[in-house]
Amino acid sequence: MKKLNLVFALLLLFGCSAQVANTDESRETTEVPTVVETSPVQLSDDIVAGIMQSIPSPIETSLLIKETGAAYSVSNLNDPTIVTTYNDSYRQALNLGVYSTDLGFANLYDKNQDVLNFLNSVKTLADKLNIGQFFDYKTIKELASSSGNVEKLLQLTQQNFERINSHLNDQKRENLSILILTGGWTEALYLTTLVHQKTKNKKLKEKIGEQKVALDQILLVLDFYKNKPNFPSLIADLKELQKVYNRVEIKTISTGKPVTKEVNGELVVEDATVSQINISDADVDLITSLTKSIRSKIIK
């Protein structure tokens, strides 16, 4: 379960740490040779940070999948060898997310060769995106191939991704962050729908419904980049999905006072609220098939 945390935490961190770095616009007095037009709308870091935070943690989702007792099948995951077919930064970023999710999934099931394969794919894509320097693959590999170091591994990768995110922000390349996030999210949703299709697990169904919030947030951010190549079709696809999700209802029911717990020596406040999800089976099926098609476009 700790392992499960690993990758999804990574994904989350992309988004969550988006507010860490802050550049002062006024300082940019350098003469910038115009090469291509910049995105017309400057996305405020605060906005992005807020959106990222509101995307629910996928930890629960992955746990649920494991709990259903679903068998591991590598064919459900993206093929690590096709990593070289992603040549533009758009696909590279999306699939970095996808592979990260797959890496976590394989790690959850202790499939060591697959873990290495996905790790390699992640490294390749990170290198291509010039963020490879933030990965200490040597240590990651050592930690991943021997069990028992999960804590350390988690900590290390957290640091890595914090730095990556900060780096991308510094360089005004946060569109990559949202793509990595979208890729990871889509892959997680896809895996959930797949398992749900077989098991018809109720919790999974709820989980699928919960993603309505995440999708709304993602689309909100993606919309800023709608003028970049490739983005429009992704946005369009996700909007199709959003149409289905619009029929899903989420009600929040308070169950009492918030509870304070100590986790790893830190105090954490947990809301004592419960979400109630209303989603029809037909919609789940529709989501399942739509996700499948979006995902297949992403990994193409």
Added chain:
Amino acid sequence: MSEEILKALTQLFAIISKQDTGVSDAERNFVISFYQQDLDRETMGEYLALYDKYAEYGLDDEPASGAATATATADGEVKVEKKKRATRVNEAVRVLSLGKKINKTLTQKQKVIVLFKLLEMLVSDRNFTAQRMEIIETLASVFNVSRAEYKLIEAFATAEDASHPNLDSEDILLFDDQPPPEGAKVGYIDSGKLDGEIVFIRVKSVDLYFIKYTGRDEIYLNGQLVKRNSIVLFSHGSIIKTPKGAPLYYSDLATRVNRQAEDHPLSFNIDGIFFKFPNGALGLRNVSLSEGPGKLIGIMGASGAGKTTLLNVLAGLEKPSEGQVLINGFNIHDPEQKKHVEGVIGYVAQDDLLIEELTVFQNLFYNAKLCFRDLDDEALTTKVINVLGSLGLDRIMHLKVGNVLNKKISGGQRKRLNIALELIREPGILFLDEPTSGLSSRDSENVIDLLKELSLKGKLIFTVIHQPSSDIYKMFDKMFILDTGGFPIYYGNPVEALSYFKRQTRQIASDKGQCMACGNVNVEQLFNIIEARVVDEYGEFTGKRKVTPEEWSDQYKQHFNIERRADVREEPPKTLRIPTKPKQTLIFTIRDALAKLSDKQYMAINLLEAPVLALLMSLVIRFRSSEAKEGYLFFYNDNIPAYILICIIIALFMGLTVSAEEIIRDRKILKRESFLNLSRSSYLSSKLIILFSLSAVQTFTFVLVGNLILGIGWGQFITYWLALFSVSCFANVLGLNISSSFDNAVTVYILIPLLLIPQMILSGGIFDFDKLNNAVGQKGKAPLIADVWASRWAYEAICVRQFKTNPYEQMLYGYDWQISQANYRASYWRSELEKAVVACQENLTAKTDSARQVFAQNLALLKRELAEEKQVKDARLAKLVDGLSLTNFNDQAAAQLNDYLARVQVYYGSLQGRMSDARDSVIYAYEHPKGQPERSIADLKNQYHNEQLEKFLKNENSLEKITAEGDRLVQHLDPVFTPPYHVSNVFDYRAHFFAPTKPFGGQMWDTYYFNLVVIWFMTLLLYVTLYFELLRKFVKMFSKVKFTPKATS
């Protein structure tokens, strides 16, 4: 003599002698004495009986009975006349048929001798009737002896003395005490006091001399008494001794009669030459010679006496340490004067100097082509065929020469061909080193005959000869004998030599130079005397000589006084007209090409080697990665960088091996042709033309097969071929260099690894240039030590071009390198500088030396690197950086620097983002072409791009992306995307390995073309060293160093 011929001769004798007056006893006795020379008593009886039968000897003499019956009726007389006429017709027919029979068997010389014999028979009783003469004349015409010549022969045989008017001819020579009358054409040699005269006749067509003595003195020919009025053959090496006068040697006569010699004014004077070997030993001591045209001089001596050395010095191949060799007064060892005697010297070495792969005709033809500029091919062909004909080589004209192991023509034929090569250009002086060694006695004799003939035509010929047969020995005009240590011990008539040495050692019969009975000279005895050893008390030979070389030499000084010829003061005539340099190149090229083409093994291996190796290698490394779903994809072949390296090594190897033996193999031929003063550059150019062509074909087939199998697109074909061809040419010239510097092929082949392995080590493909010994490597630049190896340039050239210009990367390269550079600046460079700022701040107030040093170093780094940042400009900062020093650096300055670096990051970060977007647009545009179905750029990449090569050129396997070296930062990230930096001046060509461009002369050049130019530049340099033989001189300098202590003797 065969039975048949003897029978024919017998009949001829008989028919002639029975004519008119019938057989006389004198004639019969002559015939008997003729038989006695060849036959035993019993057989002689048979033939004599035969003679008697045909000559009707002992029957009633018809003429006698005719005389007795003088009063017989007219009827009877008519009857007799009729019968006679019928007999005469019959006999004429018989003579003709006999003549034809003889024609089939005897040589022309022998036939001339037969004629003399027949005439001599008539002389025996001086009965020259018209009929007899008519028959002999008929026979002469059947024998193809010209009428004029026959008339002279007849006159010579029949005349009683030389004053006969018919004998006034150039081919007659008198040896007498009285000169012939003024205006006579006959030659004359003063004999000293002599009764009568000795008449010489030269039968020009067969070059034979006969003598007839008309006086009453006792004269000896080769120690045998000459009968009065008998006609005797005067053969090579013969001596006539008269009671009172000086002896007459054959050679004196020959030169005297042969006036051609006088047309070639030539003096060859050797004045006291000494020769010192490199080890200091003397090879020749005070050798002096003086010769003119038309002489055949033999040089003899024990082995190791310095014969070949002498010959080499005389021919100008070796420089004497003292003394001089003058041809017509021109010193042949003086580089200036030498020019006047160019082409006058011919040299036939002991070894074969033939091009084995060519035919006899071709060998001579191309040699002749190099000698005669103004003859066209037709005239040359005629000339060559004539020379071949005169040497008896015309029948084997179209046979390949072959080598010693694979014999196509005999040893004698080879030797004659060697001589022909020199002959065809007609040098005035010819040197031959043991032309008869290894030849049968028949072949030896033919060769010396040929030389003799040449000398008679006015050439001066020096021949080293070893243990000649008596006949050969006697053919020499003079013999020069050397003793061990290079002491001259004899110089004079060959036959006299034996007498001289006998006399000096007080042996019996010292006046007999040759065997009384057979006229043979025992050459072996000569050396037995010279080298006779002292016998000890047990009768065993000791190592000590009876007469030491020094003693012989002292005797020589006493007995021989060389009469020095006056130097002819004019340039010797030249027959040599060498063609222009381009023409020479062409001739050399054709000759070499023909030789190579006719060597089928050589051609097959050279042409098949490349494609076979390519096939083998590419099939083995055609690697199908598990990642490649649909069969083989070029992209996934991890072996491509290694393939490129091996291609280069193979090209180098093929280039080296094909050229390494070229000059060594030709060395002998070059030695011979050095006398022609042909252009070295023409020779080398011809080599280059052939080798480069071969390299072009080899590398072409190699790349064709290799690239096709490995799926390297056609677009890169020229990239590979041009680079491999260049490398191969480089190797060719390198190979020629070592080939011209070392003496044998084995040394050269041992050297090849020495030249090849560093090419591999320093190619950059096996060992990372950034990880070499610190002494040789400089971080961030390809090491200088690698720059001298062609492989490094070629490897870089192909790799970079293959990467940069394949259709996939070509589309994206413009963005990729900018993204990479922006990334480097924003991520690595900036952070290193930030670290430097921090380091400066930390050590700002430190007092320890080490800390100050860190401070100074970091400050220097900051100054240098910031000064080179050109894109993010800030005038205030530039000023600040400029003025930064250990004393004025403070926190405020640090803050300013950090502030600037933050801006750098933002600038380059966004540049990277924008470039990345632009790159995505390009890919998007490619994948969504207007009006066409979508396509994937991944397919393009799979087909033309290679993953492993990319990793290699982007240095992806190294974690070290940036390092600080002194006051500069070295970028290890993406070398192929990094333009050269830290260029110090306009002549600085150095850049990091795999740089996409190269700096030189203040400009940037495409790496591929720049590197090829470098390879060709190195090739050119090697050509210069080859032309001036610098390596050879260098090697020679080393070989002078002695490794073993000098043996004391």
